Amino acid sequence: MGGTVSRIGFSKSKFKFSSSKSLSGKTVIVTGANTGVGFETALDLAKRNGRIILACRNREKGEVAKSRIIQLTGNTNVVFKQLDMSLMSSIREFVSIISTEEKAVDILINNAGVVNWKENITVEGFENTFATNYYGPFLLTTLLLDLLKKSPNSRIVNVGSIASMGGSVDLDTVMARRSFTRKEYNDSKLALLIFTKELARKIAETGIVATYVHPGTIRSELFRNLPWILQFIIIGIMRPFIKTPAEGAQPVLFCALEDSVEPGGYYMDCRLYDHTLWVPKSAYDEGLAKKLWESTERIVASCGTK
Numbered sequence: 623m624g625g626t627v628s629r630i631g632f633s634k635s636k637f638k639f640s641s642s643k644s645l646s647g648k649t650v651i652v653t654g655a656n657t658g659v660g661f662e663t664a665l666d667l668a669k670r671n672g673r674i675i676l677a678c679r680n681r682e683k684g685e686v687a688k689s690r691i692i693q694l695t696g697n698t699n700v701v702f703k704q705l706d707m708s709l710m711s712s713i714r715e716f717v718s719i720i721s722t723e724e725k726a727v728d729i730l731i732n733n734a735g736v737v738n739w740k741e742n743i744t745v746e747g748f749e750n751t752f753a754t755n756y757y758g759p760f761l762l763t764t765l766l767l768d769l770l771k772k773s774p775n776s777r778i779v780n781v782g783s784i785a786s787m788g789g790s791v792d793l794d795t796v797m798a799r800r801s802f803t804r805k806e807y808n809d810s811k812l813a814l815l816i817f818t819k820e821l822a823r824k825i826a827e828t829g830i831v832a833t834y835v836h837p838g839t840i841r842s843e844l845f846r847n848l849p850w851i852l853q854f855i856i857i858g859i860m861r862p863f864i865k866t867p868a869e870g871a872q873p874v875l876f877c878a879l880e881d882s883v884e885p886g887g888y889y890m891d892c893r894l895y896d897h898t899l900w901v902p903k904s905a906y907d908e909g910l911a912k913k914l915w916e917s918t919e920r921i922v923a924s925c926g927t928k
C-alpha cells in the first residue's frame with residue numbers, strides 16, 4: 623500500500639490500494655456493477671482472476687459491462703445475473719439461482735445505491751431509496767450467509783456513505799412506508815451502517831468479515847435523479863475536488879482484500895474511521911441495532927415470497 627491518506631472523508635484522496643492478492647478459485651458478487659464504483663471494483667477484482675458475478679438490474683447495461691471487463695482483463699469468468707435490489711422478489715430469485723450454481727461465495731460487495739429526488743414507491747410498497755440501499759442489502763446478505771460460510775475468510779463489504787451522519791433511524795417509520803422526505807438516502811445509509819455492525823457481532827464466530835465503507839464523493843451517475851443545478855454543483859463546480867469512480871473503488875477494494883480490516887469497521891480512504899467525528903454515535907447503539915434487525919427481518923420476511 624502507498625499514497626497519501628486524506629483526513630477528510632469527502633476530500634479527493636490520492637490513496638491507491640495496491641495488493642497482489644489473487645482471487646483464483648474465488649467467487650465474488652458485486653451489485654450495481656455496470657457503472658461507477660461498482661464497475662471499477664469489479665474490473666479490478668476480475669484482473670485478479672476470480673469468478674466475478676455482475677449483479678445488475680438492467681440486462682443490457684450488465685452485458686455491456688461484462689463484455690468490457692472481459693475485453694480489458696482477459697478474464698472470461700465474468701458473468702451477468704439480473705438483480706433488482708429494490709425488489710425483495712428479485713433478490714430471492716437471484717439467491718435461488720446463485721445457490722444452485724455456486725458452491726460458495728467468497729466476497730459480497732453490496733455496492734448498488736440510489737438517490738431519489740421524487741417519491742418512488744416500488745411495486746412491493748417500499749420507498750425505492752430505502753429498499754435499494756437498506757432492505758435489499760439486508761435481505762441479500764442474510765440469504766447468502768450460508769454460501770458465504772462455505773468459504774474460509776469470506777468478506778461482506780457494504781458500500782455506505784458519509785451521508786449517514788445526517789441520517790436517523792426511527793423504528794416506527796422504518797417499519798412502515800412513510801411520506802417522502804428526501805432524507806431517505808441519509809437514513810438508509812445509517813441503517814446500513816447499524817446493520818453492518820450488528821451483522822459483524824452476529825457472525826463473529828464464522829470467520830466472515832463484514833465492513834462498511836464510504837467511497838468518497840465521486841463523479842458518477844449517482845446524482846442523475848437530482849435537479850440539474852445540484853448535479854452542476856456536485857459534478858461541475860466540485861469536479862476538481864471529487865474522485866473518479868476508479869479512485870472511489872480503492873477503499874472498497876481495501877475492505878474486500880486487505881487482511882487487517884476489522885469486523886464491523888467503518889472505513890474511508892482505506893483506513894478505519896470508527897470513533898471519529900464522521901461516524902454517528904447511533905452506530906454504536908447495540909440496543910437500537912438489535913431492534914432495527916428484528917423490525918427489518920419482520921418487514922422483509924413476508925416480502926417477495928411466492
Ligand SMILES: NC(=O)c1ccc[n+]([C@@H]2O[C@H](COP(=O)([O-])OP(=O)(O)OC[C@H]3O[C@@H](n4cnc5c(N)ncnc54)[C@H](OP(=O)(O)O)[C@@H]3O)[C@@H](O)[C@H]2O)c1
Nearest residue numbers: 654658659679706707708733734735783839840842843844
Ligand atoms: N457517488 C458518490 O459521491 C457516493 C458517495 C458516497 C457513497 N456512494 C455510494 O457508492 C455506491 C456506488 O455509487 P456510484 O457513485 O458508483 O453511483 P452510480 O454510478 O449511480 O452507480 C450505482 C449503481 O447502482 C445500481 N442500482 C441502482 N438502483 C439499483 C437497483 N434497484 N437494483 C440494482 N442496482 C441498482 C445502478 O444501476 P443502473 O445503472 O441500472 O441505474 C448502478 O449500477 C452507492 O451505494 C452509493 O450510495 C457514492
